[in-house]
Amino acid sequence: MIATTLFLTGCGNGDAEKTDTEEQTKNVEEEGKEVKIESNEGKPQHEQLIIVKLPPEADYLNDETLEVYEQDKKKYDQTEQLITNDSITLLVGDYGYYDSVWGSLDCSAVIINGTKSSIKDLSFEVSVEDNVLPGKVFLNSEALSLTKTQIGDFEPNTGVPIVIAFPEKNATGEGEDKKIDTKNIKIHISNIQYKVEK
Numbered sequence: 001m002i003a004t005t006l007f008l009t010g011c012g013n014g015d016a017e018k019t020d021t022e023e024q025t026k027n028v029e030e031e032g033k034e035v036k037i038e039s040n041e042g043k044p045q046h047e048q049l050i051i052v053k054l055p056p057e058a059d060y061l062n063d064e065t066l067e068v069y070e071q072d073k074k075k076y077d078q079t080e081q082l083i084t085n086d087s088i089t090l091l092v093g094d095y096g097y098y099d100s101v102w103g104s105l106d107c108s109a110v111i112i113n114g115t116k117s118s119i120k121d122l123s124f125e126v127s128v129e130d131n132v133l134p135g136k137v138f139l140n141s142e143a144l145s146l147t148k149t150q151i152g153d154f155e156p157n158t159g160v161p162i163v164i165a166f167p168e169k170n171a172t173g174e175g176e177d178k179k180i181d182t183k184n185i186k187i188h189i190s191n192i193q194y195k196v197e198k
Helices: 002-030 056-060 063-076
Strands: 034-039 045-052 079-084 088-099 104-113 119-128 141-146 158-167 187-196
Touching: 045 063, 063 079, 063 088, 063 104, 063 158, 079 088, 088 119, 088 158, 088 187, 104 119, 119 158, 141 158
Parallel strands: 045 158
Antiparallel strands: 034 187, 045 079, 088 104, 104 158, 119 141, 119 187
16 A cells, blocks of 8 residues: 555656646747737727836936836826737826927827736837827837836736837928827837846
């Protein structure tokens, strides 16, 4: 009787070790894996409690930018938000400004990690719908790359405030600067790329 119990226990442990090894191998393979997502259009979404953290670079930002970041953190931190499943989501913040001299539309946003892993080397493209300012067309803001300084340890269900600039097509440098109501701004994110960290 004792011999049989030990034999069965031994078999059981062997299977457990094999399963653990397979899972560890799978985790190692996933770490460092590059992920590319063309678009979030039409992808399923879900409500998620998110945490918004100021980025490590916050210590070195000017007061105006820091105030914008803190305002968006206050707006979205510890709130339930609709985010795209297993992707990166962009929520428009409260700061919107048209700079006539530079010919750009600047918007604050919170970028959210809706994946199940910590990620690094995040890059993406964003476009804004053309109805923000009548008669003005804004180009895509292409290949935005966010470094660890800008987003820190980008954990799942965590957001980080950023400011995005959309250059104006055929800017003249004329006209006047203008605050923009961000409720009228719709931003689309595409060509998302990142590496799985853990």
